Amino acid sequence: MMETVRLDRWLWAARFYKTRSLAANAVKRGNVKVNTRKCKAAKMVKIGDVLNFRQAQFMFEPTILALSEKRLGAKLALDLYREPESIVTERGLRKQRIQADRQMLIDGKPNKKDRRLQQAIKRAM
Numbered sequence: 001m002m003e004t005v006r007l008d009r010w011l012w013a014a015r016f017y018k019t020r021s022l023a024a025n026a027v028k029r030g031n032v033k034v035n036t037r038k039c040k041a042a043k044m045v046k047i048g049d050v051l052n053f054r055q056a057q058f059m060f061e062p063t064i065l066a067l068s069e070k071r072l073g074a075k076l077a078l079d080l081y082r083e084p085e086s087i088v089t090e091r092g093l094r095k096q097r098i099q100a101d102r103q104m105l106i107d108g109k110p111n112k113k114d115r116r117l118q119q120a121i122k123r124a125m
Helices: 007-013 020-028 074-080 085-105 112-124
Strands: 032-034 051-055 058-060
Touching (some): 007 020, 007 032, 058 085
Antiparallel strands (some): 051 058
């Protein structure tokens, strides 16, 4: 049984980032904090550590419940961490607002201006 795992590997295994290099770059830029402290990608995390990071416009604050160095399926990856309900509901509300804004933009077949607006919204996410 593992006692510690590299931070970038855990973020990748828990499916927060699509590749391990993206996870390592996020940590290197200082976007990921472990127990409110900035750290390096090689930082060894353990069960009970709390991570804080922002991805696009959404805030994540997972508490590590299990360790894994291998990427798991989406449903199994959810067992690696737990987040406070307030963060999850806030993220859900924000996603709903974004979807509502997108729907307001689309009124029938989008014209050139609408398509550019949709692309700008996608890039902002």
